[in-house]
Amino acid sequence: MTPRVLVTAGANGIGLVMARAFQDAGYRVWVTDVDTAAVAAVPEGIRATVCDASAEAEMAILFGDIAAEWGGLDVLCANAGIKGPTAAIEDMDLAEWHQCLSVNLDGAMLAAKYGARLMKPAGAGAMIFTSSTSGLFGTPFRAPYVAAKWAVIGLMKTVAMELGQHGIRANAICPGSVNGPRIDRVIAAEAEAKGMTADAVRQGYAAGTALKRLSDPEDVAATALFLASPAARMISGQAITVDGFTYNVDP
Numbered sequence: 001m002t003p004r005v006l007v008t009a010g011a012n013g014i015g016l017v018m019a020r021a022f023q024d025a026g027y028r029v030w031v032t033d034v035d036t037a038a039v040a041a042v043p044e045g046i047r048a049t050v051c052d053a054s055a056e057a058e059m060a061i062l063f064g065d066i067a068a069e070w071g072g073l074d075v076l077c078a079n080a081g082i083k084g085p086t087a088a089i090e091d092m093d094l095a096e097w098h099q100c101l102s103v104n105l106d107g108a109m110l111a112a113k114y115g116a117r118l119m120k121p122a123g124a125g126a127m128i129f130t131s132s133t134s135g136l137f138g139t140p141f142r143a144p145y146v147a148a149k150w151a152v153i154g155l156m157k158t159v160a161m162e163l164g165q166h167g168i169r170a171n172a173i174c175p176g177s178v179n180g181p182r183i184d185r186v187i188a189a190e191a192e193a194k195g196m197t198a199d200a201v202r203q204g205y206a207a208g209t210a211l212k213r214l215s216d217p218e219d220v221a222a223t224a225l226f227l228a229s230p231a232a233r234m235i236s237g238q239a240i241t242v243d244g245f246t247y248n249v250d251p
């Protein structure tokens, strides 16, 4: 049977590249996103619907639709995430804190909750959560994002323990800085704050990695494909870093 994958936040950025990679590998692919224009522009052959990953009612409907149309789900990529505010902890706004946790963490939990209900009866499945190197090292002035991405790893490990006996594996991918519009925005903001050029900030990010380059979304997508595949059948509960080995976050 053709394997089936859902990618949340899959209409742009890393999620869209993941979706294309799964499509190229022969999967049936369903993406969801809140960006309605991007959902409408998703390449042919990929099922795309609007859904807020942090809204339980919308996620319940989405998984109901997947059950009705596909009859199950083999791979879940819980990828929804927003950057959240950049602020010193003493200036942290509680509403912005909650919003960041809501998309990054509630979104991952709801995907796992409804994904488990679909996968358990089949006795098989792979869940892949998009965390971040921020969920391993921390990032100054990004407390809600960091807290959420650490929590996603804890969620993933718990899910792996609960669902392993049902043939379901759970892992997280921790990308470093990934080329694309999102990192361009992060770099531009940092350059402005530090009075540097964007190129200098970008070079600093690359210099802090062993491989001296930023990741591409394709690097993250290739890892997701591997984690979804039978080749990874004994890998569960792991947070896999895809960042060229960041060893100096402030070079």
Ligand code: NAD
Residues within 6 Å of the ligand: 008, 009, 010, 011, 012, 013, 014, 015, 032, 033, 034, 035, 038, 051, 052, 053, 054, 079, 080, 081, 082, 083, 103, 107, 130, 131, 132, 133, 174, 175, 176, 177, 178, 179, 180, 181, 182, 183
């Ligand atoms: P992006 O900004 O390019 O795309 C994010 C997508 O998420 C957009 O399509 C947006 O519409 C969608 N989205 C936002 N809120 C949503 C919600 N509530 N429900 C559903 N969709 C929603 O970002 P990206 O770089 O592709 O990031 C994807 C994931 O990778 C995120 O979880 C992010 O935290 C993580 N990540 C990114 C980087 C990086 O450098 N880009 C590094 C580490 C981790």
